[in-house]
Amino acid sequence: MNLRYLTPVISIAASLVFVGIMLAVMGINPVEAYTVMFTRSFGSKFGIAELFVKTTPLILTGLAVAIPLRAGLWNIGAEGQLYMGAFAASVVALKMPLPDLLILPTMFLASALMGMAWAAIPGFLKAKFDLNEIISTLLLNYVAIHWVEYMVYGPLRGKEVYNFPFSDLFSDAATLPRFFGTRFHFGVFIAILIAFIVYYILTKTDFGFSVRVVGANPRAAEYAGISRERVIIYTMLFGGALAGIAGMIEVSGIQLRLRPAISTGYGYAGIPVALLASGNPILVMLSAALFGFLYVGGSALQTTYSVPVAVVYVFQALIVLFIIGGNSLIQRRG
Amino acid sequence: MKVKGLLLVVLAVFIAGFIAGCAQEGGEKQVTTPATTPSEKKEIKAAFVYVSPVGDAGWTYMHDQGRKFIEQKYGIKTAYTENVAEGGDDERVIREYAEQGYDVIFTTSFGFMDATITVAKDYPDTIFMHCSGYKTAKNVGTYFGRMYQARYLTGIVAGAMTKSNKIGYVAAVPIPEVIRGINAFALGVKKVNPDAKVYVVWTGTWYDPAKEKEAALSLISEGCDVIAQHQDSPAAQQAAEENGAYSIGYHSDMSKFAPKAHLTAAVWNWSVIYSYIIEEVMAGTWKSEEIWWGIDKGVVGIAPFNDAVPQEVRDMVNEEMQKYLNGEVPEQYPFVGPIYDQNGNLVKAEGEVMTDEEFLSMNFFVDNVVGEIPASE
Amino acid sequence: MRVDVEAVITSGFIISLLASSIRAGTPLLFATLGEIVTERSGILNLGLEGIMITGAFTGFAVSFLTGNPWLGIVLAGFAGMALAFVHAFFSVTLKANQSITGLMLVLLGLGITGFFGRDYIGQVATYIDPIEIPVLSSIPVVGEIVFRHDPLVYLALLLAFVIWFLLFRTRYGLEIIASGENPEAADSLGVDVDRIRYLSTMLGGFLVGIGGAYLSLAYAKLWTEGMTAGRGWICLALVIFSGWMPQRAILGAYLFGGLDVLSFKLQAVGFGVSYHLLAMVPYVVTIIFLLFSVIRKREAFGAPASLGLPYIRGKRY
Structure with missing residues (x-):
């Protein structure tokens, strides 16, 4: 076992120790706390199911960041693409008279297309005008979130929700089993x-x-006759579609209706998920699982010890920072 | 690839955790089984699920004050989870509390309704209390306070104290509870000052103090000389204080933030309801009910008056308050006809009383309110 | 709803809108200036939201404990600097990915302030109040708009020019810009790129922290969890909007501040607007503005060429 396998162990251990000290300061036995995190996440079918529930959107948003990243593009906009996908899926579920069997596939397609359309804007602007995609995707997140809010307060507000900002519940045919x-x-x-x-x-x-090729060496791509612009647009579309699908899965699998806040920052969490996996789609699943665990285990810490949510934030931040730090150390040595 | 190594380690930790977790669960069960021997005094555990951080200084903060109160008073164990996403994480959190054997679980946001009902089905022996909703079950009750009664009383103060006959209302988001508060307040204003209007500005926020202050300032610069609010933070109070206007607080006595401006406030006192429920649970007499208490039970009330409020105004308020306390008026008062909406349509004819059902989905403004309910069709 | 245009103007609508824009824009201006300094050196710090909330809390807590709001402002700056140091350590020393570290700062800031901030809820600290500048404040219209703010408003304006001077008229500024544009070249000219990036990031954090403290000590004058409410993210857009130019940040910050309060002003004069739709406006405007800028004159709006890229001597990116 050489150093490069040892370093990640150390970085995870270091974060556990650091957070453990924090917990101890609060009068919580860290060993007990970690046991709680594990048992609540892995120890019952509900815990495991919740791990998957949290991991699923993270896989998709992780991929939504990872694919453009392969081509050297930063998609900070998975959050907004997710919202727009959820919006499109909800419109299909609530407003379109379709045969039952076609509803879910149509929702799926609509969400993918809507996510694509939303990602097409920054993709196009980047390809044609070299407009910084970090900022355009970030800005569009806010537009999307406000758009969904507008819809649930207005046109999509349900008839059976006592004027609360929710849509009606989706029919069974629009709900994932x-x-x-x-x-x-x-x-x-x-x-x-x-x-x-x-x-x-x-x-x-x-x-x-x-x-x-475009991601590794844009100039070489040019010589090889690969259109950089096309790759930029296609990867953004691809990523946007996946984030849009994540939105559809959230509303039709978990929420079962459209609400103002449908994502707890999955789009942003997709960024560390993608980076931790160095953009490898298989590894994205694992790093998404790690983040899913941080969510579920973190909430177990809250329910068990009534620690403020703030502690969970710090916990998540420290773990990621330690892993990133450790990661960079290895990469520099290697 | 080095990152792969890292993730393999993560995977290994996961598997280890999984095994440890399963082992732990098996072990735990065996330990806890004999602990449930019947004792003469039942140990109660209560859990609270909050929608925002306790630090929001308003809605959740007031509920948490209630939690602390019952913890102290009855010496029971309480737990809470804050900032729980409606529809996303609520079901897991509620289920965890049920799984951990909490006897009563309070879910304090309307959006937790679906999740509360869902989990309650799987835990028939656990008691669930959902705040501000309308769905109940054998083991699910609801509770809320008739805040509009206190709003009405503070409206009387505002109507009596305004000189410009323009009263500002910094509203949060257009949901029935907020609209009900505005209407009750406006009816209070109308009661003592039919010429005054209530100007509504929506902020779309629950706790963005900078924006809320700015909204209040906008109303003041348009000539409003009394400012009421619905958000969690007392920013609107400060805006009034700094500009020589009066203000009406909400949630708690906010006079600390605006000693000169703050006339009174419509305040929550959740400990009343929480104490009642806990006592019922402890006595084993709890049954599902829809608690919607008003000023007579002390769940809502008004904060002490500012010195600036003259005696005759205090008397007017007390006179109306007595009506509630003595049961002279229905609980739905002041929503007793005639009530007109902004377009002059008669909503409730003379003597007709609005129903609780109509309260739950209220989506119109009474005739002395200026402003629109956004995005309503 | 019909609006009487004349009444709107005479009622001081414009005056109060402009005065509010300046007020609402000031915290944005501090933070945007800070991020401009940071980004000019080649470091992208996405964690403004976390640094701002840390500044807001530190400022409030210090003022509450000591009764001195100005000490609060200064220490809020240092708290911001401390978080920025974490970012610099990861970005410069560890050469880690700057986007992630920045995003984690947001969680860290919200977490730390939420944890320690609970005891300060509902407390009243000592605040910084508006001053009326003698003579100038009595000028009609202009006096009301410009000369009746708290001192920090003027400090922010002054800082914009100081930073402009620092960046474009001093040797230190030259080194910052060189580190952001072409660290290899800067290095070969004897510039200590790592040191410059550390200093710029920390100076940036200092200003962002003050921006946060402005919210809790001069603007909203209270402390609640999460009270920055997304302003840190808006400032990231503002940096681009201003083309990494401190003097343009003034205009941008006031414009964004104005858009933020426009909805209330319109509602207060009886103009029915959907605040949901209006809330999108600043973001849409920025995108359109950026688009026009890049189409018209690309080079003037280019980001620092090495923004977000770690610099490792002898290794080209």
Whole structure:
């Protein structure tokens, strides 16, 4: 076992120790606290189901960041693409008279297309005008979030919600099936399947090759006759579609209606998820699982010890910082 | 690839955790089983699920004050989770409390309704109390306070104290509870000052003090000389204080933030309801009910008057308050006809009383309110 | 609803809108100036929201404990600097990904302030009040708009020019810009790129922290969790809007501040607007503005060429 396998262990251990000290200061036995985090996440079918529930959107937003990142683009806008996807799916679920069997597939398509459309704006601006995509995707997040808010306070506000800012509940035909009496839903499989498809596309197809070339060396891509602009737009569209699907899965698998705040920052969390996996779609699933665990375990800490949510934030931040720090150390040595 | 190594380690930790977790769960069960021997005094554990951080200084903060109160008074164990996302994380959090054996679980936001009902089905022996909703079950009750009664009383103060006959109302988001508060307040204003109007500005926020202050300042610069508010932070009070206007607080006595401006406030006292429920649970007499208490029970009330409020205004308020306390008026008072909406349509004819059902979905302004309910069709 | 245009103007609508814009824009201005300094050196700090909230809390707590709001402002700056130091350490020394570290600062800032801030809820500290500048404040219209603010408003304006001077008229500024544009070249000319980036990031954090403290000590005058309410993110857009130019940040910050309060002003004069739709306006405006800028004159709006890239001697990116 050489150093490069040891370093990640050390960085995780270091974050555990650091957070442990924090917990101890608050009068909480850190060993006990960590046991609680694990048992509540892994110790029952509900805990495990919740892990999947939290991991699923993170896989998709992680991929939504990872794919453009392969081509050297920063998609900070997965959050907004997710919202727009959820919006499109909700419109289909609530307003379109379709045969039951067609509803879910149509929602799926609509969310992917809407996410794409939303990502097309920064993609186009980047490709044509070299407009900084970090900022345009970030700005569009706010537009999307306010748009969804406007819709649930207005046109999509339900008839049976006593004028609260919610849509009506989706019909059963617009709801992803759930299993085991938990919130484990069909979307989990969709996300995993998509991750493998993305892996295949990025590694085994010409498109994947051109993405990697553009990301690694734009000049070489030019010589090889690969259109950088096209790759920029396509990767953004691809990423946007996946984030949009994440939105559809959230509303039709978990929320079962449209609400003002449908994402707890999944789009932003997708960024560390993608980076931790260095953009590898298979590894994205693992790093998404790590973040899913931080969410579920963090909330277990809250329910058990009534620690303020602030502690959970610090906990998550420190773990990521330690891992990133450790990661950079290894990469520099290697 | 080095990162792969890192993630493999994560995976290994996960698997280890999984195994440890399963082992732990099995062990735990065996330990806890004999602990449930019947004892003469039942140990109660209560859990609270909050929608925003306790530090919001308003809604959740007031609920948490209630939690602390019952913890002290009954010596029971309480737990809370804050900032729980409605529709996303609520179900897990509620289920965890049920799983951990909490006897009564309070869910303090309207948006927790679906999740509360869902989890309650799986835990028939656990008591669930949902604040401000309308769905109940055998083991799910609801509770809320008739805040509009206190709003009405503060409206009387505002109507009596305004000189410009323009009263500003910094509103949060257009949901029935907020609209109900505005209307009750406006009816109070109308009661003593039919010429005065209530000007509504929506901020779309619950705790963005800078924006809320700015909204209050906008109203003041348009000539409003009394400012009421719905948000969690006392920023609107400060705006009034700094500009020589009067203000009406909400949630708690906000006079500390605006000693000169703050006339009174419509305040919550959740400990009344929480104490009642806990006592019922302890006595084993709890049954599902829809608690919607008003000023007579002390769940809502008004803060002490500012010295600037003259005796005759105090008398007017007390006279109206007595009506509630003596049961002279229905609980729905002041929503007793005739009530007109902004377009002059008669909503409730003379003597007709609005129903609780109509309260829950209220979506119109009474005739002395100036402003629109956004995005309503 | 019909609006009487004349009544709107005579009622002081414009005056109060402009005065509010300046007030609402000031915290944005501090933070934007800070981020401009940071980004000019090549470091992208996405964690403004976290640094601002830390500044807001530190300022409030210090003023509450000592009764001195100015000490609060200064220490808020240092608290911001401390968080920025974490960012610099990861970005410069560890060469880690700057986007992640920045995003984690947001969580860290919200977390730390939420944890320690609970005891300060509902407290009253000592605040910084508006002053009326003699003579000038009595000028009609202009006096009301410009000369009746608290001292920090003028400090922010002054800082914009100081930073402009620092960046474009001093050797230190030259080194910052060189580190952001072409660290290899700067290095070969003897500039200590790492040191410059550390200093710029920390100076930036200092200003962002003050921006946060402005919210809790001069603007809203209280402390609540999460009271920055997304202003840190807006400032990231503002940096681009201003083209990394301190003097343009003034205009941008006041414009964004104005858009923030426009909805209230319109509602207060009886103009029915959807605040949801209006809330989108600043973001849409920025995108459109950026678009026009890049189409018209690309180079003037270019980001520092090495923004967000770590610099490792001898290794080209």
